[in-house]
Amino acid sequence: MTASLADERRVQRLDMHVHMVGNGVAGSGGWLRLSGWHRWLAGFMLRQLGVPASALEGDLEAIYAEHLGKLARESSMDAVILLAHERVHDPDGTPREDLGSMFVPNDVVLGLAKTFPEFLPGVSIHPARRDALDELERCLEGGAVLMKCLPNCQNIDFSETRFQRFWERMAESGLPLLAHTGGEHTVPVINAALADPRLLRFPLECGVTVIAAHCATKSGAFDRDQFDAWAAMLREFPNLYGDISAMISLNRCGHLRDCLRAEIAPRILHGSDFPVPVLGHRMWLQGWIDRATFRRCQEIRNPLERDWQFKLALGFSEEIATRTTGLLRQ
Numbered sequence: 001m002t003a004s005l006a007d008e009r010r011v012q013r014l015d016m017h018v019h020m021v022g023n024g025v026a027g028s029g030g031w032l033r034l035s036g037w038h039r040w041l042a043g044f045m046l047r048q049l050g051v052p053a054s055a056l057e058g059d060l061e062a063i064y065a066e067h068l069g070k071l072a073r074e075s076s077m078d079a080v081i082l083l084a085h086e087r088v089h090d091p092d093g094t095p096r097e098d099l100g101s102m103f104v105p106n107d108v109v110l111g112l113a114k115t116f117p118e119f120l121p122g123v124s125i126h127p128a129r130r131d132a133l134d135e136l137e138r139c140l141e142g143g144a145v146l147m148k149c150l151p152n153c154q155n156i157d158f159s160e161t162r163f164q165r166f167w168e169r170m171a172e173s174g175l176p177l178l179a180h181t182g183g184e185h186t187v188p189v190i191n192a193a194l195a196d197p198r199l200l201r202f203p204l205e206c207g208v209t210v211i212a213a214h215c216a217t218k219s220g221a222f223d224r225d226q227f228d229a230w231a232a233m234l235r236e237f238p239n240l241y242g243d244i245s246a247m248i249s250l251n252r253c254g255h256l257r258d259c260l261r262a263e264i265a266p267r268i269l270h271g272s273d274f275p276v277p278v279l280g281h282r283m284w285l286q287g288w289i290d291r292a293t294f295r296r297c298q299e300i301r302n303p304l305e306r307d308w309q310f311k312l313a314l315g316f317s318e319e320i321a322t323r324t325t326g327l328l329r330q
């Protein structure tokens with residue numbers, strides 16, 4: 001690699017929180033099971049992205065990946081981290097196919113990252129799986145750059161000491177953990193208490209670089225807001241970060257401007273949480289941005305770019321998108 005190519009790589013702009021969605025129609029082994037509110041929400045999200053809701057019955061993986069690849073290429077981002085989605089597991093490591101709303105196997109994102117240069121693979125492994133360490137090795141060989149979990153939706157208690165070897169192997173291999181923290185409304189919750197950022201102490205002590213998704217903010221009116229608990233942990237753990245994904249929204253934007261504070265800003269990473277809708281209305285109504293800025297950003301059709309432009313307008317620096325590269329396993 002020449003020096004200029006190496007420089008280019010170092011200053012890559014990344015959206016580090018983008019979901020893969022699929023229904024397994026083409027044989028990936030994944031599935032999507034939506035009912036009631038979640039089915040309505042999925043159809044709504046697809047339509048506002050320009051994908052017909054009928055894609056839910058077709059080869060959704062292929063339709064979604066093509067559409068997302070195009071959005072990424074047409075945005076200010078150089079690449080996005082595309083996330084797999086693990087199944088719910090019992091504490092003894094039994095997968096629960098009857099719970100949860102979707103399963104995106106690791107091979108789906110590992111495979112797509114080989115075809116699409118704008119995708120980097122973020123895998124998802126329940127640490128209680130009987131083959132958790134083997135799956136971790138397989139994913140490392142396959143080029144995983146990050147590992148994502150939703151502890152409250154997948155039933156993972158990060159603080160369990162029996163996961164020590166798993167966290168140590170992640171730390172050794174330089175694979176960061178992206179952990180959902182705070183409330184959740186787009187995927188069914190199994191145990192809300194597991195979204196507490198304080199449970200991340202154990203993987204942090206094992207040396208893992210941990211990114212708390214959504215900075216432990218609340219999603220709905222009845223969730224607990226754990227932003228302050230997360231912010232206090234930043235002082236103690238230099239290997240702890242937070243992403244501001246899904247925070248350009250009506251329900252999760254409350255702490256966005258707190259993330260600009262001098263002691264917090266250096267730990268903030270840019271993610272969109274695509275395909276979660278990007279809505280800046282409340283930021284305008286609260287006077288954080290003026291009407292012209294709101295309209296300019298809200299009218300951007302590409303949701304990846306809309307999310308990014310709202311963040312720049314709020315005063316976030318380019319570094320929130322370039323900082324991630326240095327934290328990933330390369």
Ligand SMILES: [Zn+2]
Nearest residue numbers: 017019245273
């Ligand atoms: Zn997410």
